[in-house]
Amino acid sequence: MEKEDMKFQEIFSQYNGEREELIPILQDTQAIYGYLPEQAMRAIARFMRIPQSQVYGVATFFGQFYFSRRGKHAIKVCLGTACHVKGAGRLMEAFEREMGIGCGCITDDYSFSLERVNCVGACAIAPVVMVGEDVYGHVESKRVKEVLDIYAKDS
Amino acid sequence: MRKTLEPLRQEAISNWQKLQNFDKPIIMVGAATCGRASGALDVMHAIGDKLKELDIEAIVRQVGCVGMCHSEVLVDIIKPGRPRITYANITPDLSKELVEDYLVHENAREDLAICVSDDTPEDDLQVRVVMRNCGHIDPNSITDYLAQDGYMGLAKALEMTPQEIIDEVKESGLRGRGGGGFPAGRKWESCLRVDADQKYVICNADEGDPGAFMDRSVLEGDPHSVIEGMAIAGYAIGATKGILYVRAEYPLAIRQLKIAIEQAKERNLLGKNILGSGFDFELDIFQGAGAFVCGESTALVLSIEGRRGMPKPLPRPRTSEEGLWGKPTLLNNVKTFACVAQIIHRGTDWFKSIGTENCPGTAVFALTGKINKSGLIEVPMGIQLEKIINDIGGGVAGGRAFKAVQTGGPSGGCLPPEMLNLPVDFDSLTAAGSMMGSGGMVVMDDTTCMVDVARYFLEFSLEESCGQCTPCRAGTEQMLTILNDISQGKGREGDIDLLVEMGEAIIDGSICGLGQSAPNPVLSTIRYFREEYEAHIRNKECPAKACKELITYTIDAEKCSACGRCLKACPSEAITGAKKTPHAIDAEKCDKCGICFTECPDRFAAIQITTGRTENSN
Ligand SMILES: Cc1cc2nc3c(=O)[nH]c(=O)nc-3n(C[C@H](O)[C@H](O)[C@H](O)COP(=O)(O)O)c2cc1C
Ligand code: SF4
Ligand code: SF4
Ligand code: FES
Numbered sequence: 001m002e003k004e005d006m007k008f009q010e011i012f013s014q015y016n017g018e019r020e021e022l023i024p025i026l027q028d029t030q031a032i033y034g035y036l037p038e039q040a041m042r043a044i045a046r047f048m049r050i051p052q053s054q055v056y057g058v059a060t061f062f063g064q065f066y067f068s069r070r071g072k073h074a075i076k077v078c079l080g081t082a083c084h085v086k087g088a089g090r091l092m093e094a095f096e097r098e099m100g101i102g103c104g105c106i107t108d109d110y111s112f113s114l115e116r117v118n119c120v121g122a123c124a125i126a127p128v129v130m131v132g133e134d135v136y137g138h139v140e141s142k143r144v145k146e147v148l149d150i151y152a153k154d155s
Numbered sequence: 156m157r158k159t160l161e162p163l164r165q166e167a168i169s170n171w172q173k174l175q176n177f178d179k180p181i182i183m184v185g186a187a188t189c190g191r192a193s194g195a196l197d198v199m200h201a202i203g204d205k206l207k208e209l210d211i212e213a214i215v216r217q218v219g220c221v222g223m224c225h226s227e228v229l230v231d232i233i234k235p236g237r238p239r240i241t242y243a244n245i246t247p248d249l250s251k252e253l254v255e256d257y258l259v260h261e262n263a264r265e266d267l268a269i270c271v272s273d274d275t276p277e278d279d280l281q282v283r284v285v286m287r288n289c290g291h292i293d294p295n296s297i298t299d300y301l302a303q304d305g306y307m308g309l310a311k312a313l314e315m316t317p318q319e320i321i322d323e324v325k326e327s328g329l330r331g332r333g334g335g336g337f338p339a340g341r342k343w344e345s346c347l348r349v350d351a352d353q354k355y356v357i358c359n360a361d362e363g364d365p366g367a368f369m370d371r372s373v374l375e376g377d378p379h380s381v382i383e384g385m386a387i388a389g390y391a392i393g394a395t396k397g398i399l400y401v402r403a404e405y406p407l408a409i410r411q412l413k414i415a416i417e418q419a420k421e422r423n424l425l426g427k428n429i430l431g432s433g434f435d436f437e438l439d440i441f442q443g444a445g446a447f448v449c450g451e452s453t454a455l456v457l458s459i460e461g462r463r464g465m466p467k468p469l470p471r472p473r474t475s476e477e478g479l480w481g482k483p484t485l486l487n488n489v490k491t492f493a494c495v496a497q498i499i500h501r502g503t504d505w506f507k508s509i510g511t512e513n514c515p516g517t518a519v520f521a522l523t524g525k526i527n528k529s530g531l532i533e534v535p536m537g538i539q540l541e542k543i544i545n546d547i548g549g550g551v552a553g554g555r556a557f558k559a560v561q562t563g564g565p566s567g568g569c570l571p572p573e574m575l576n577l578p579v580d581f582d583s584l585t586a587a588g589s590m591m592g593s594g595g596m597v598v599m600d601d602t603t604c605m606v607d608v609a610r611y612f613l614e615f616s617l618e619e620s621c622g623q624c625t626p627c628r629a630g631t632e633q634m635l636t637i638l639n640d641i642s643q644g645k646g647r648e649g650d651i652d653l654l655v656e657m658g659e660a661i662i663d664g665s666i667c668g669l670g671q672s673a674p675n676p677v678l679s680t681i682r683y684f685r686e687e688y689e690a691h692i693r694n695k696e697c698p699a700k701a702c703k704e705l706i707t708y709t710i711d712a713e714k715c716s717a718c719g720r721c722l723k724a725c726p727s728e729a730i731t732g733a734k735k736t737p738h739a740i741d742a743e744k745c746d747k748c749g750i751c752f753t754e755c756p757d758r759f760a761a762i763q764i765t766t767g768r769t770e771n772s773n
Contacts, residue, residue: 019461019462020459026444058462058463061464063445065444080366081365082524086524097748098726119368121189123524124189126523135191136192142753
């Protein structure tokens with residue numbers, strides 16, 4: 001817990017606690033933990049001298065923030081327009097089937113999470129799937145297992 | 156100020172020329188997001204390894220996206236004294252072959268080359284204004300930009316009065332590239348008119364349209380062009396602070412921008428007393444946190460202030476008069492700023508010579524979907540839709556029939572084949588029931604269902620609605636329920652008229668552009684593809700064979716060669732059969748995933764999809 005506090009302090013030391021710093025602070029916190037832990041939300045409210053409800057109010061408004069732990073490998077299926085037109089909906093279903101979890105969920109062992117994104121800027125090779133920072137193009141349903149296997153080794 | 160810039164410029168030009176006349180080969184790899192997604196970084200490594208192995212001296216440079224995303228990875232090679240050759244679809248292995256064949260054995264590998272020239276490849280229907288440097292220069296090198304007349308516009312602007320600059324921008328006819336097409340000069344003037352101790356310039360790089368990536372490519376490929384435009388705007392309206400509002404999902408663009416800002420500061424092109432003019436301008440990056448509605452100006456401003464991004468209620472002050480921290484704030488799109496520097500440098504006559512009278516300049520589109528050559532394109536305003544799709548895009552992929560093209564993303568609409576001769580500009584597209592929008596252009600063929608497309612966009616708008624207007628929050632949900640029913644064969648007579656009525660009410664009753672345009676994809680598809688809605692409702696038929704609930708997969712026993720591929724691939728174990736026994740699908744078990752359809756070899760094409768009451772009334 002003390003160690004955790006240290007991490008928060010490190011983030012806070014770069015800020016003055018002004019209201020406009022709230023979103024950048026949330027972003028920095030998520031960059032460390034992969035999500036926004038409850039403790040962090042409390043610490044942020046204290047640091048900024050605003051009610052926790054306001055911190056949550058802002059954080060929940062934006063799609064970027066998560067409130068629970070993410071999987072080690074985040075599988076992001078692009079459901080942007082170009083990918084949708086090329087069958088990304090079915091691809092998502094194939095991932096759900098193969099991983100045994102729904103979109104927005106995490107596997108029990110925290111090794112994978114499954115999410116949707118909108119357009120990653122690679123529409124020319126739609127449908128597109130991102131795993132962490134890696135981008136896979138022309139992912140047909142039958143390649144789902146192949147993509148997952150690459151990361152399964154490392155989890 | 157142009158004098159102060161001159162030494163920097165001369166140095167940059169001489170560097171550039173040295174590079175062009177270099178006595179060693181130069182190899183350029185397109186490494187924007189699209190290139191990286193296709194393996195550009197692996198190709199770069201492979202090239203580096205091969206050069207080392209062969210002990211060849213050469214320069215390997217990273218460049219942005221030229222727009223030919225369909226042929227990534229793109230590699231350009233300039234051998235000393237030879238024209239530049241562009242190679243397409245390069246893999247790490249091919250790149251090694253290429254290096255050895257061309258650099259050692261003089262074999263230019265024409266089989267891999269797509270064009271040989273010094274200027275932009277592809278076709279001459281395209282005109283590069285916003286994207287003029289993308290793919291040509293190294294975005295991490297300010298000297299590359301300076302050598303292309305970079306910062307000449309700023310230097311010239313600093314010798315003019317703010318009013319003179321604004322008059323030029325007005326005279327150029329430049330309209331905002333963020334979608335609405337509002338005259339840029341008029342917006343700038345209203346910012347200038349307000350007296351305030353502090354003003355702000357904000358660049359909208361939130362790019363929320365779920366099928367668009369033009370702004371990202373400009374930021375990744377030529378960040379200085381946007382920075383220069385923002386500095387000019389700052390000087391023109393009297394702002395000393397600028398903010399680039401960039402989606403957090405664009406890490407590469409953000410990295411590239413940070414480097415560019417530092418480089419500009421080092422050379423006194425940003426910061427205090429720019430080029431000795433007495434003008435100060437600072438630039439920060441704010442990372443948008445993933446809310447489409449924050450593209451709207453008042454919501455965007457609130458989110459920078461650390462609040463929920465809810466558009467301000469009507470009547471609301473104009474952002475140009477009362478924006479960030481209540482101060483006059485100029486908000487323009489990435490491409491709008493990228494145009495400005497060149498308008499000042501090259502003059503309004505040049506700009507007006509491109510495009511149409513009411514919409515001068517170019518339009519940048521992310522051309523995607525069922526098209527042969529998908530990628531980024533830049534065309535003069537007023538070009539016919541048909542030219543974009545057939546001449547530039549190479550027509551519909553797989554030789555299928557063109558059905559519709561969608562522009563404007565969730566705010567826009569779908570246009571049918573009859574509209575292919577439409578000139579592409581802000582006003583014509585709006586009149587046709589679509590929108591220019593920020594520049595997504597998605598081509599659809601006869602396998603795309605229009606009800607499904609409308610449903611897709613409406614679902615997006617509903618998810619992104621901030622919820623404060625009841626018509627936008629609850630109305631779109633109701634419309635979505637009806638559309639879901641229609642696509643599941645539960646549509647009723649009268650549904651179409653109800654959708655139109657509700658759509659119109661939502662447009663009237665919403666306070667921001669999101670709600671005011673959310674029904675457009677539905678209304679435009681009803682306008683042009685009404686019979687497709689009717690087929691879903693009356694015949695329980697999806698003509699495009701896309702809506703899951705309305706289709707059935709079967710195997711044509713006569714065509715089936717009992718190869719067993721589909722049986723192995725079916726995740727639902729719905730297929731039965733044996734060697735030499737034609738296979739069959741158990742409709743009860745079939746999940747309609749479509750895998751068998753792609754698995755069945757083309758030479759058999761035994762899997763059939765049927766739809767409609769008559770065909771599958773079993
Ligand atoms: C819901 C909504 C989303 C928007 N998204 C964007 C966007 O992603 N990028 C953008 O430049 N403008 C967007 N706009 C338009 C902006 O509010 C604003 O008009 C524009 O940035 C002004 O720049 P321009 O005059 O250069 O076009 C959006 C508007 C609305 C209502
Ligand atoms: S129209 Fe929709 S998104 Fe816009 S303010 Fe109203 S509820 Fe929010
Ligand atoms: S559509 Fe999918 S579930 Fe149905 S038979 Fe084919 S492979 Fe099996
Ligand atoms: S829509 Fe998926 S990458 Fe653009």
